[in-house]
Amino acid sequence: MTSRKSVLVLGGSSDIGRAAARAFAKVGYDVALAGRDIAALEPDAADLRARYNVEVGLTKFDVLDTAAFESFVEALPALPDVVVSIVGLLGVQADAESDLVHATAIMRSNYEGPALILGLFAERFLARGSGTIVGVSSVAGDRGRASNYVYGSAKAGFSAFLSGLRARASRGGVHVVTVKPGFVRTRMTEGMKLIGPLTVEAPVVGDAILRAVENKTDVVYVSGKWRLVMLIIKTLPEAVFKKLKF
Amino acid sequence: MTLVSGWGRFPVVDSDVLRPRSFAAVGEAVSAGSVARGNGRAYGDAAIGATRTVTMTGLDRVRSFDPATGRIRLEAGVLLSDLIDTFGPRGFLPFVVPGTRFVSIGGAIAADVHGKNHHSEGGFGRYVDSILLRTGQGEVIEASRDENSDAFFATVGGMGLTGIILEATMRLRRVETGWIRERVISASDLDAAMRALEAGDAATYSVAWIDCVARGRDLGRSLIYLGEHADKAELAEGADAFPVGKDARLSVPVDLPSIALNRISVRAFNELYYRMGARRAGGSHVVSLYPYFFPLDSIGDWNRIYGKRGFLQHQCVIPQAGASAVLGEILDRVARRGDASFLAVLKKLGQGDGILSFPLPGYTLALDFPVKGDILNFLDEIDRLVVAAGGRLYLAKDARQSRATFEAGYPALQRFNAIRRLLDPAGNIRSKLSQRLFDEV
Numbered sequence: 085m086t087s088r089k090s091v092l093v094l095g096g097s098s099d100i101g102r103a104a105a106r107a108f109a110k111v112g113y114d115v116a117l118a119g120r121d122i123a124a125l126e127p128d129a130a131d132l133r134a135r136y137n138v139e140v141g142l143t144k145f146d147v148l149d150t151a152a153f154e155s156f157v158e159a160l161p162a163l164p165d166v167v168v169s170i171v172g173l174l175g176v177q178a179d180a181e182s183d184l185v186h187a188t189a190i191m192r193s194n195y196e197g198p199a200l201i202l203g204l205f206a207e208r209f210l211a212r213g214s215g216t217i218v219g220v221s222s223v224a225g226d227r228g229r230a231s232n233y234v235y236g237s238a239k240a241g242f243s244a245f246l247s248g249l250r251a252r253a254s255r256g257g258v259h260v261v262t263v264k265p266g267f268v269r270t271r272m273t274e275g276m277k278l279i280g281p282l283t284v285e286a287p288v289v290g291d292a293i294l295r296a297v298e299n300k301t302d303v304v305y306v307s308g309k310w311r312l313v314m315l316i317i318k319t320l321p322e323a324v325f326k327k328l329k330f
Numbered sequence: 331m332t333l334v335s336g337w338g339r340f341p342v343v344d345s346d347v348l349r350p351r352s353f354a355a356v357g358e359a360v361s362a363g364s365v366a367r368g369n370g371r372a373y374g375d376a377a378i379g380a381t382r383t384v385t386m387t388g389l390d391r392v393r394s395f396d397p398a399t400g401r402i403r404l405e406a407g408v409l410l411s412d413l414i415d416t417f418g419p420r421g422f423l424p425f426v427v428p429g430t431r432f433v434s435i436g437g438a439i440a441a442d443v444h445g446k447n448h449h450s451e452g453g454f455g456r457y458v459d460s461i462l463l464r465t466g467q468g469e470v471i472e473a474s475r476d477e478n479s480d481a482f483f484a485t486v487g488g489m490g491l492t493g494i495i496l497e498a499t500m501r502l503r504r505v506e507t508g509w510i511r512e513r514v515i516s517a518s519d520l521d522a523a524m525r526a527l528e529a530g531d532a533a534t535y536s537v538a539w540i541d542c543v544a545r546g547r548d549l550g551r552s553l554i555y556l557g558e559h560a561d562k563a564e565l566a567e568g569a570d571a572f573p574v575g576k577d578a579r580l581s582v583p584v585d586l587p588s589i590a591l592n593r594i595s596v597r598a599f600n601e602l603y604y605r606m607g608a609r610r611a612g613g614s615h616v617v618s619l620y621p622y623f624f625p626l627d628s629i630g631d632w633n634r635i636y637g638k639r640g641f642l643q644h645q646c647v648i649p650q651a652g653a654s655a656v657l658g659e660i661l662d663r664v665a666r667r668g669d670a671s672f673l674a675v676l677k678k679l680g681q682g683d684g685i686l687s688f689p690l691p692g693y694t695l696a697l698d699f700p701v702k703g704d705i706l707n708f709l710d711e712i713d714r715l716v717v718a719a720g721g722r723l724y725l726a727k728d729a730r731q732s733r734a735t736f737e738a739g740y741p742a743l744q745r746f747n748a749i750r751r752l753l754d755p756a757g758n759i760r761s762k763l764s765q766r767l768f769d770e771v
Binding site: 110127128130131134135136137271274 | 349395416417
């Protein structure tokens with residue numbers, strides 16, 4: 085046990101998860117990485133130890149296994165100072181339109197699971213009177229679009245959950261950050277056509293998450309351009325919006 | 331298929347591009363006609379697969395680090411910029427850095443890159459102890475000076491043609507600070523520049539910037555930059571022992587029209603640069619390692635200055651004996667032409683380590699030219715001078731040399747090819763560069 089600050093990263097093997105873990109470790113946080121496959125996380129743990137000389141622990145976590153959430157939190161060796169949820173599933177919109185199993189997986193991975201686990205941490209953080217909760221949501225949740233509304237609706241639910249949680253928790257010394265990354269060049273978006281000037285690399289998101297925690301920012305659009313883009317998308321009248329295919 | 335090019339943006343060709351994130355995925359990605367790519371800073375066609383390009387930047391983990399010895403094990407996609415930013419503040423730097431920090435470890439090994447200390451401390455490969463290599467036939471081997479040494483010396487400087495470099499173990503230099511004590515010397519012509527570089531042999535770092543537009547009496551006028559690692563006592567009061575590497579302050583947002591770079595603008599820039607440098611000449615002062623080693627990294631996407639058609643960098647090395655006459659002839663032709671760019675670099679090299687490593691004891695000259703007009707013919711003529719003098723061209727910069735020039739410059743090619751055949755009998759690993767210069771047609 086050290087007196088250093090600690091961060092738990094849910095979805096630690098994702099590109100943004102790895103980037104966030106590095107950003108926190110770089111400024112001296114001890115790190116716990118949580119993911120489905122612990123063996124796959126081991127090289128990242130070794131990377132953090134070698135680079136930043138911090139303590140790194142690994143924990144098994146499956147965002148769909150909500151029944152195990154209570155015991156997951158109980159089993160942690162210590163309650164972290166910061167918990168970051170990066171888990172999510174983009175899925176395939178066209179499949180999700182007719183395949184209920186796939187649509188359910190998208191909804192549960194992006195809304196139900198992340199909201200429930202962060203809710204549990206919120207209770208413990210509030211009992212302690214301190215802590216920061218970071219949920220990585222999406223600009224896709226700002227308005228449901230024809231091309232990805234199954235994913236978008238789940239992210240919208242998650243954003244709403246975080247917004248409400250923030251309002252409640254702020255009175256108890258607990259801060260909640262909502263991160264909306266926009267396009268990020270990651271494994272999840274591989275093969276997608278991304279618009280260059282609106283696209284960032286994963287380390288940029290990792291650094292933005294750390295900054296938001298340090299500065300107690302409420303809602304972060306990683307690139308300011310997205311705030312503008314989504315403002316326009318949100319203000320379009322429905323009669324116009326419904327004719328758009330994107 | 332995706333359009334792919336090197337840093338010079340010439341040539342631009344079609345290739346499949348895959349970005350694996352595990353060694354297993356690397357194995358799946360490699361098919362006939364593949365080559366590894368790091369951060370895409372090779373200028374020409376070295377890091378473009380004949381059919382498929384395997385980008386390694388997703389494999390960027392540090393595996394282990396021993397602060398007692400400075401020994402580090404890394405995945406091939408780690409960038410030198412990352413290594414410097416992460417380990418510099420802990421008092422460790424790479425022994426060798428090229429002119430940009432945005433290269434991968436795998437790329438630095440494959441090109442056996444050199445820095446401003448090649449004359450005194452050798453190239454990148456000298457500090458690599460072992461390499462984890464996925465050979466062309468799919469075997470994963472550890473290659474070092476003791477074990478699989480043929481594969482090791484063929485991989486250092488082998489332009490990725492022995493297989494995919496997965497990991498490497500290398501040694502880092504212990505430094506007290508991230509600052510360099512720099513001394514600038516102005517030289518009024520080529521002979522003076524070469525004399526200053528000879529005198530600079532004792533310095534850890536030395537390099538000359540040549541004004542390749544100046545003619546006549548001023549031909550070859552240069553600024554010579556010597557450098558040593560500064561210790562803490564030399565720093566200004568309150569300065570951090572390790573400076574912060576800033577992101578590019580300027581960047582070139584669009585391709586400039588080809589007219590932007592012309593005789594007048596280049597001449598004006600060079601005149602100004604030379605005069606400002608000459609004013610600083612004489613004394614020594616302490617500068618951050620970033621501007622000292624990586625002056626161009628402070629301008630993002632500087633390759634766009636040359637416009638959409640891209641540019642060629644011609645980097646040759648001429649053996650010590652007779653270098654003066656040949657370099658004078660090359661510079662004279664370049665100055666008469668008048669379209670070479672701002673930054674021509676002259677530097678002394680020592681012996682290379684790998685079988686195909688570029689360096690040999692002598693002088694290297696690097697010149698940038700926009701792709702236009704009869705530049706290809708002009709460079710062919712320069713190549714004839716290089717070959718006649720027993721010199722060669724740097725493959726990491728090359729996009730256009732002929733097979734004859736290449737074969738004349740690299741007499742160890744037969745030995746390299748024999749090792750490559752053993753590691754890759756089916757010829758799975760092939761790049762656009764290997765098709766142009768190595769492979770049987």
